[in-house]
Amino acid sequence: MNKNKHALYLMISMGLFFCAVYLLDAYGNHYYQRVSNLMMIYVILTVSLNLSNGIVGISSLGQIGFMSIGAYVSAILTLPPGLKEHWLTGLPHWMSTIQSGLFPAMILAGILAAAIAFLVGIVILRLQGVFAAVTTLGFLIIVKVVAENWMTVTRGGRGISSLPTYTNLWWTSAVAVITVYVVLRIIRSPYGRSMLAVREHDLAAQSIGINAPRIRLLAFVISAFFTAVAGALWANLIGVVSPGSFYLWLTLLIIIMMVVGGMGSVTGSVFSAIGFTILLELLRGFENKIAVYGISSIIFAIVFMLVIIFHPDGVMGDREFSWDWFKRITPLF
Amino acid sequence: MNADFLLKIDALSVSFGGVKALENYKLSLPPSRILGIIGPNGAGKTTLFNVLTGFIRPDSGHIHFNGQEITRWEPYQIARLGISRSFQNICLFGKLSVLDNVIVSCQIHERTSFLSALSKTRAYKKNEKALREKAWKLLCVFGLEKHADRRAMTLAYGDQRRLEIARALATAPKLLIIDEPAAGMNPNETQDLLDLILKLKEKFNLTIVLIEHNMNLVMQLCEYIQVLNYGRLAAEGLPLEIQQNQEVIDAYLGDTNNAGSN
Structure with a gap:
């Protein structure tokens, strides 16, 4: 009975969500569209970071490296052939004559990043805690250095511009919904239980037959896949990719979003990503108004510190959103 | 391998740096028995459990379980084969x-x-x-x-x-390994634990190996006892034999006649 009710609420809220997407996409102004797209991309990034860092407990600081890989793969695939021949002389001939659409570019970006995550993960995931954090940060730096110096494929520091802006709100919101659905399903499956067990106690998990390194690798690879898809969406939203875009600022931003939402809570990550996107935009407007530049970063940092001090587990801890919460507010539910 | 034994360990040695944690350890355990392993702290009991469940690799020796050699298997593989354990310090x-x-x-x-x-x-x-x-x-x-x-x-x-x-x-194990289950329990709880272990053994047809310092529990529960001291097998036998073994009394149990007199 309750279950059916909840399914109904979920359908209604999904319906409302996609109505909002339709309205924004058709009638919204460019600014709101841009912010909403970024919001959805942050949701994808935060939720997939939560899978590797929050659910299975890998202290990865390198996820944005996978976003960078995804963005570059998509940029190279979707750049018009004329520009490709001109700029990206290192590409094999057959690649410089084709131009792919967003969907195949996204999927290829995800698969390539997942493959790299698999190879990198085999090595890095032998380490845990601080050691994993340092090596994954190293991975992020390597990706950036490669992007900066592989002139004939990435154009180095100049970046690749004039990308077709295929990304719209339908793409970003659909991918965000799929990401949330997939990650939630994983958590509630035997795989997810194994992941949580590995996070809680590695040795105990192995003692009940869980192949802990493999489970960690699985989460890492899936996380890299969705992160790279977000990168592909980002590239075709902004129209430019450059090495500096995917570095420490974004890394910190999504870690903050994840921690404040609650490590281990997918819905927490969703709410947090949405909230922080809005907060950042409001602060930017405020900053422009009073003309004290940099104040938004300070306020942002203070909000983060306050949450950590008063709610160290994040706003949602490791719980998930439940419709029953509304029962306390109104008897209607 | 010998099918009469569920668990058979030969010439098992483990060392940490220069310290020999286990030396030339042997065991032949038939199914459906309760084996107790006792000995002073640092005698190598928990090390033995960690080797058995794959968490520590032995320097030499062989472990056969249910007719299969499992000496250098990973912990999760050993668990899937049917050896399951509890930890000395609770790891939930x-x-x-x-x-x-x-x-x-x-x-x-x-x-x-x-x-x-x-x-x-x-x-x-x-x-x-x-x-x-x-x-x-x-x-x-x-x-x-x-x-x-x-x-x-x-x-x-x-x-x-x-x-x-x-x-x-x-995990539906054939062999259950319990590391100090009664640690920190009062006599009532210990008695309940004893009953529980016996009940489980019957219900799930288990073979059990346990480490325990509570001699009361060990002597009541175990059908066979091994005593470890400095990584070596100091004695083994039926509970009554162990209680009367002079070497064990000196190393671990203590002499009741002299208790409190020095």
Whole structure:
């Protein structure tokens, strides 16, 4: 009975969500569209970071490296052939004559990043805690250095511009919904239980037959896949990719979003990503108004510190959103 | 290998740097027995358990379980073959619910495909339900069902110990290894534990190896006892023999006649 009710609420809220997407996409102004797209991309990034860092407990600081890989793969695939021949002389001939659409570019970006995550993960995931954090940060730096110096494929520091802006709100919101659905399903499956067990106690998990390194690798690879898809969406939203875009600022931003939402809570990550996107935009407007530049970063940092001090587990801890919460507010539910 | 023995260990040696934690250890354990391993702290008891379950690789020696050599297997492989353990210091999945602690262990022999988990096929849902029911039944055996939804770390100490054994049993092992189950328990709780272990042994047809410092429990429960001292087998035999073995009394048990006199 309750279950059916909840399914109904979920359908209604999904319906409302996609109505909002339709309205924004058709009638919204460019600014709101841009912010909403970024919001959805942050949701994808935060939720997939939560899978590797929050659910299975890998202290990865390198996820944005996978976003960078995804963005570059998509940029190279979707750049018009004329520009490709001109700029990206290192590409094999057959690649410089084709131009792919967003969907195949996204999927290829995800698969390539997942493959790299698999190879990198085999090595890095032998380490845990601080050691994993340092090596994954190293991975992020390597990706950036490669992007900066592989002139004939990435154009180095100049970046690749004039990308077709295929990304719209339908793409970003659909991918965000799929990401949330997939990650939630994983958590509630035997795989997810194994992941949580590995996070809680590695040795105990192995003692009940869980192949802990493999489970960690699985989460890492899936996380890299969705992160790279977000990168592909980002590239075709902004129209430019450059090495500096995917570095420490974004890394910190999504870690903050994840921690404040609650490590281990997918819905927490969703709410947090949405909230922080809005907060950042409001602060930017405020900053422009009073003309004290940099104040938004300070306020942002203070909000983060306050949450950590008063709610160290994040706003949602490791719980998930439940419709029953509304029962306390109104008897209607 | 010899089919008469469930567990057979030959010439097992482990050293940490210069320290010999285990030296030339031997064991032949027939099925359906309870073996007790006693000895002073640092004698190598827990090291033996860690080698048996794959957490420490031995320097030399062979371990055969159920006719298969498992000497350098990974912990998860050994668990899947049918050796399960509890830990000396409680190692539960603290933030998971009591029920989930057992479910995650029950799923050891399941092979769920990734796609069926994403698409929630009928078989998948049925399987999940079966897992839950199996875990619930096991909790009932341990009297933990009333705490099923609580986080494991919020349980009382004795309940945590029992949950650990429940989780170990959920893998449907042939051999259960228990590391100091009565540590920190009062005499009443210890008696309950004794009854529980005997009940489990009958119900699940287990072979049990346990480390314990509580001599009362060991002598009542175990059919055979090994004494370790400085990594070596100091003595082995029936409980009565061990109680009268002069070497064991000197090393570990202490002489009751002289107790308190010096």
